[in-house]
Amino acid sequence: MITQHTDVTTYLDDKRRLVEQALETYLPPADTLPPTLHEAMRYSTFAGGKRLRPVMLLMTAELFERDCRDMAFAAAALEIVHTYSLIHDDLPAMDNDDLRRGRPTNHKVYGEAMAILAGDALLTLAFQIMTDPTHLAHFDPVAIIHATRELALAAGSTGMAGGQALDMQAEQRQISVEELETIHRYKTGKMIAAAMRMGAFLAEARPEDLYAVTRYGELVGLAFQIVDDILDLEGSAETLGKNPASDLQRQKATYPSLHGVAQSKKYVEQLIKDAIQALHVFGERAYYLMQLADYMRSRTY
Amino acid sequence: MITQHTDVTTYLDDKRRLVEQALETYLPPADTLPPTLHEAMRYSTFAGGKRLRPVMLLMTAELFERDCRDMAFAAAALEIVHTYSLIHDDLPAMDNDDLRRGRPTNHKVYGEAMAILAGDALLTLAFQIMTDPTHLAHFDPVAIIHATRELALAAGSTGMAGGQALDMQAEQRQISVEELETIHRYKTGKMIAAAMRMGAFLAEARPEDLYAVTRYGELVGLAFQIVDDILDLEGSAETLGKNPASDLQRQKATYPSLHGVAQSKKYVEQLIKDAIQALHVFGERAYYLMQLADYMRSRTY
Numbered sequence: 001m002i003t004q005h006t007d008v009t010t011y012l013d014d015k016r017r018l019v020e021q022a023l024e025t026y027l028p029p030a031d032t033l034p035p036t037l038h039e040a041m042r043y044s045t046f047a048g049g050k051r052l053r054p055v056m057l058l059m060t061a062e063l064f065e066r067d068c069r070d071m072a073f074a075a076a077a078l079e080i081v082h083t084y085s086l087i088h089d090d091l092p093a094m095d096n097d098d099l100r101r102g103r104p105t106n107h108k109v110y111g112e113a114m115a116i117l118a119g120d121a122l123l124t125l126a127f128q129i130m131t132d133p134t135h136l137a138h139f140d141p142v143a144i145i146h147a148t149r150e151l152a153l154a155a156g157s158t159g160m161a162g163g164q165a166l167d168m169q170a171e172q173r174q175i176s177v178e179e180l181e182t183i184h185r186y187k188t189g190k191m192i193a194a195a196m197r198m199g200a201f202l203a204e205a206r207p208e209d210l211y212a213v214t215r216y217g218e219l220v221g222l223a224f225q226i227v228d229d230i231l232d233l234e235g236s237a238e239t240l241g242k243n244p245a246s247d248l249q250r251q252k253a254t255y256p257s258l259h260g261v262a263q264s265k266k267y268v269e270q271l272i273k274d275a276i277q278a279l280h281v282f283g284e285r286a287y288y289l290m291q292l293a294d295y296m297r298s299r300t301y
Numbered sequence: 302m303i304t305q306h307t308d309v310t311t312y313l314d315d316k317r318r319l320v321e322q323a324l325e326t327y328l329p330p331a332d333t334l335p336p337t338l339h340e341a342m343r344y345s346t347f348a349g350g351k352r353l354r355p356v357m358l359l360m361t362a363e364l365f366e367r368d369c370r371d372m373a374f375a376a377a378a379l380e381i382v383h384t385y386s387l388i389h390d391d392l393p394a395m396d397n398d399d400l401r402r403g404r405p406t407n408h409k410v411y412g413e414a415m416a417i418l419a420g421d422a423l424l425t426l427a428f429q430i431m432t433d434p435t436h437l438a439h440f441d442p443v444a445i446i447h448a449t450r451e452l453a454l455a456a457g458s459t460g461m462a463g464g465q466a467l468d469m470q471a472e473q474r475q476i477s478v479e480e481l482e483t484i485h486r487y488k489t490g491k492m493i494a495a496a497m498r499m500g501a502f503l504a505e506a507r508p509e510d511l512y513a514v515t516r517y518g519e520l521v522g523l524a525f526q527i528v529d530d531i532l533d534l535e536g537s538a539e540t541l542g543k544n545p546a547s548d549l550q551r552q553k554a555t556y557p558s559l560h561g562v563a564q565s566k567k568y569v570e571q572l573i574k575d576a577i578q579a580l581h582v583f584g585e586r587a588y589y590l591m592q593l594a595d596y597m598r599s600r601t602y
Contacts, residue, residue, distance in 0.1 A: 028458055028459070032459075033467075033483075034466045034470075034487075036466065036470065037458050088418075088421060091417065093412075093414045093417060094414050094417065111394075112394035113392075113394045113469050114466065116392065116394060116395065116417065117462050117465055117466045120385075120421075120462045121457050121462040121463065123421065123424055123425065124453050124456045124457035124458070124460075124462060125453070125457055127450075127453040128450060128453035128457055131446045131447075131453065132450065133446065136443065141446055142437065142442045144446060145432045145442055146432075146434065148428065149432035149434070152425050152432060156422050156426055156429055157329055157339060157342065157422035158333075158334070161421045161422040162334070162422065164418055165338040165418045166335050168414050168418075169335075169337065186335075
């Protein structure tokens, strides 16, 4: 039997639309108390991101034959945690960025205090969404607990926040390839792997399937980070919506800055090949996730 | 039958010790990656707070005839969320405080970036603790989900973080008593009520009992805030561990600054009386919670 597949771009756009709808559902309206805080939370949430992490989470529904609409809440929670991290990373005390996706950063619009609070409130909102009792209609409570814990682990001190701490400390000094990969794994890798793992937990996946999607997530996550660093090195402010080579100006070590663009691209190729291999066990059901890995490469070349 | 009660101070010290133990269990060791972040998280967590919120949570165990040791994880999570809020509130962009409990604030020791991340990582850790699957040995998974959601609701944009946002915006302008009470309710009241409610959710309390403990928590929370403001107005740097009247210097409206100390103390009396009344339905089992309400008044007089 030959399965007919929708065009990948159309498929991804459909998933992205579902993410946008879920975010609209869960973000507090800007006219509710406290209005300025809610406005600041919405400003960065609806700043036009790629929605990579939540789309990946929704894509796991097909692997495990679940309805991805039931998983939209978890996708929204994951994207909201990602958004909080961007707001805090941009703060003057951190990366001190004025522009994000071509628009002024949160603290440039609402001030530092409100930006810190908007990030805090978004992070908290994510866990409020994960534990909304309405999800009990579709998922086992223990599965929800595991998925929620996965989000916390990926975002916390041994995940994204820890990676940002290591990254800040790595500035202005030489770091090894090993340290660099640790920073990537903490800062970006775990949240991308969490997209896959949260879906797997919600679907009560078997241990071997959880392992397979974790491996895919980690490999794609590392590839994504390196591609991002290549774009940052080669890109322009126009296409990236931020100042080019801003990491380089701050002497921040990245994979392409340590190994050059050519070797970095070769490494990305290998990572994507391995990621696709990890999903072979799912056969046809992994079609779009394999396509997504492929698509990640095409962003660079 | 006459029940013999331990001395209240001894009782509270026992509970406090249990909280300290739980915090020690759940805070990552300072020698694990990333060490500086973990050190910063521990610095503020073990800065010698009163542990009021987690002790209250443990006290609910008696109301519902549960073992309070099983609830220690939730008490730790609640205190960790409180600690994160203190770190972020002290930041230069927020209240810009150099001292907290007689020691330099987190950003004074670790720098602003690390203090922001320490707060972020603590907030995230709280939800990691709440969803640790080991608690399933003692509690129903749906009860854990409800208790976790309660923590998120109390801490988020319509709770503590929202209260801090309203508080920041209220500086340098006249505000009404109604606005002031809203700020108190959001900023302090909901987290103190959450102490009671999290315990009630974990114990699968009946709706009428949940209502009773919520009312107690809200009344005690408001009393606590007003007592704090009175102490701030009357206190000294020596006893408070921070500069006296620092809120007044920044023109921040408080209940005693709007209504005077005498009327504030009268209001506190009424709140405590009502709080004790709310727990009458529990009879003897509410003994220590009633004593705690009483004890709160004795801090001022």
